[in-house]
Amino acid sequence: MTPAEDAVALFKQGFNCSQAVLAAFAGRLGLDREAALKIAAGFGGGIGRMAATCGAVSGAVMVLGLRHGGVDAGNREAKEQLYALVREFTVQFQARHGATQCRDLLGYDLSTAEGAQQVKEQKLTATVCPEFVRTAAEIVEGML
Numbered sequence: 001m002t003p004a005e006d007a008v009a010l011f012k013q014g015f016n017c018s019q020a021v022l023a024a025f026a027g028r029l030g031l032d033r034e035a036a037l038k039i040a041a042g043f044g045g046g047i048g049r050m051a052a053t054c055g056a057v058s059g060a061v062m063v064l065g066l067r068h069g070g071v072d073a074g075n076r077e078a079k080e081q082l083y084a085l086v087r088e089f090t091v092q093f094q095a096r097h098g099a100t101q102c103r104d105l106l107g108y109d110l111s112t113a114e115g116a117q118q119v120k121e122q123k124l125t126a127t128v129c130p131e132f133v134r135t136a137a138e139i140v141e142g143m144l
Helices: 003-013 017-029 033-047 055-068 076-097 102-106 113-121 129-143
Strands: none
Touching: 003 017, 003 129, 017 033, 017 055, 017 129, 033 055, 033 102, 055 076, 055 129, 076 129, 102 113
């Protein structure tokens, strides 16, 4: 199973978009899957259902951080290299889906009762979100 397939399967099991992406890569990056699921738990729905940055994007950024992030606060070069990768990921994701914000991707604002109701009624998390998860995982896999 590819990481993208694993991520989509995790999402369909009920984990949020961020959890699905991070957990799909956790083992190969030295992070326990359970820890990955806990770390990413609050990032679903555009960070706590605030409809901000898509959780799949957040999960992918965490994957990039695990692989390329520095642990030396004074290493500005490593920080800049990671930021460049994050920008590259974001550009690629946006090119495929037109946005990185949950509210723009779904067309509704999950942070409002009306928006959340529309997303639920139209089953958007079941129909469109798996593709965002897949895209995030595919892009980030190519960057590792």
